[in-house]
Amino acid sequence: MAVFTPVTEDDARALLRRYQLGELVALRGITAGIENTNYFLDTTGGAYVLTLFEVLTAEQLPFYIELMHHLAGRGVPVPEPQTLLDGTRLTELNGKPAAIVTRLSGGYEPEPGPAHCALAGQTLARAHLAAQDFPIHQPNLRGLDWWKATAPALAPFLDPGQAALLQGTLDEQIAFAASGAPARLPYGPAHCDLFRDNVLFDGTFESPHMGGFIDFYFAGCDTWLFDVAVSVNDWCIHRATGAFVRRRLEAWLQAYHAVRPFTEEERAAWPAMLRAAALRFWISRLYDFHLPRPAQTLKPHDPRHFERILRLRTEQPAPALPRP
Incomplete structure (x- = not known):
């Protein structure tokens, strides 16, 4: 959520004339993140977020926009895309696809406790089940095919140990996919x-209360276990080391399992999925760090964080998933 494409107040006023959201009160850029241009957009009608999409195309975007609309309609707390006067929910601004969504209340918790982890796990399980009948299919664009395509560009920036870890994990994931095991796992948006x-x-x-999930613009159809692995590799760790915090991890997984029970096939796939989730973000952070796109307020993440996590998930036994 960096500012790649400038938007003026006059641009915002012109855009708002295509909605029924009131008049512009304030517009300010959001500097966190690295993928899209985002602005807080306050109007006389409410508080919103304006997003200009820097990578995703207009053809790809209906999946994300309509998925949020679908989940919001089923009571899952997510930003709700706003509908233009012409009945659509996707438009264009300054040459980029754009959308306006509701701004959720609350703030993020940088050091979550078990109660935060339980709420996040429970809500993700609700979102998975609510999306089962979502009619649009789009694969995870940062999945295995992207890892294979991107890894060669990173080779000049890796030392021999890093190169061996990346290639060894990638080979494991290619073999895992070829085994057919992922096809036996619960799957969906x-x-x-x-x-x-x-x-x-x-x-x-x-005593936290769920405000909602934001930033769906890396969403895609994948195994739900991959989504869980991505989550716990961030929520349930010591930031400095990447090691799991057991109380957080147990709270997260038990809360998810209470809503959408894990299967035996998922229990068998869990160690490989934790490594897949770490590999995905190590590759993307290496790419963003060494091969960045120009931006006004770009803050790439340190790729060594997910290198540490991947080494731990490779060297240490995976904690077991809950059972009935």
């Missing part, structure tokens, strides 16, 4: 980027 800064909470630290 998934967030695929549910880090702690993509979830908002109200209430207090001791």
Whole structure:
């Protein structure tokens, strides 16, 4: 959520004339993140977020926009895309596809406790089940095919140990896919980027309330277990080391399992899926760090964080998933 494409107040006023959201009150850029241009957009009608999509095309975007609309309609707390006067929910601004969504209340918790983890796990399971009948299919665009295509470009930036870890894990994931095991796992629309800064909470630290999930623009159809692995690799760790915090992990997984029970096939696939989730973000952070796109406020993440996590998931036994 960096600012790649400038938007003026006059641009915003012209855009708002195509909605029924009131008049412009304030517009300010959001500097966090690295993929899209985002602005807080306050109007006389409410508080919104304006997103200009820098990578995704207008042809790809209906999946994300309509998925949020679908989930919001089923009571899952997500930003709700707003409908233009012409009945659509996707438009264009300054040459980029754009959308306006509701701004959820609350803030993210940088050091979540077990109660935050339980709420996140429970809500992700609800989102998975609510999306089962979503009619649009789009694969996870940052899945295995993207890893294979991107890895060669990273080779010049890796030392021999890093190169061996990346290639060895990638080979494992290619073999895992070829085995047919992923096809036996529950599958459907998934967030695929549910880090702690993509979830908002109200209430207090001791008694949090779910505000909602944000930033669905890496979502895609994938195994739900991959979505869980991505989440716990961020929510349930010591940031400095990547090691799991057991109380957080148990709270997260038990809360998810209570809504959507894990299968035996998922239990068998869990160690490989934890490594897949770490590999995905190590590759993307290496790419963003060494081969960045120009931006006004770009803050690439340190790729060494997910290198550490991947080494731990490779060297240490995976914690077991809950059982009935």
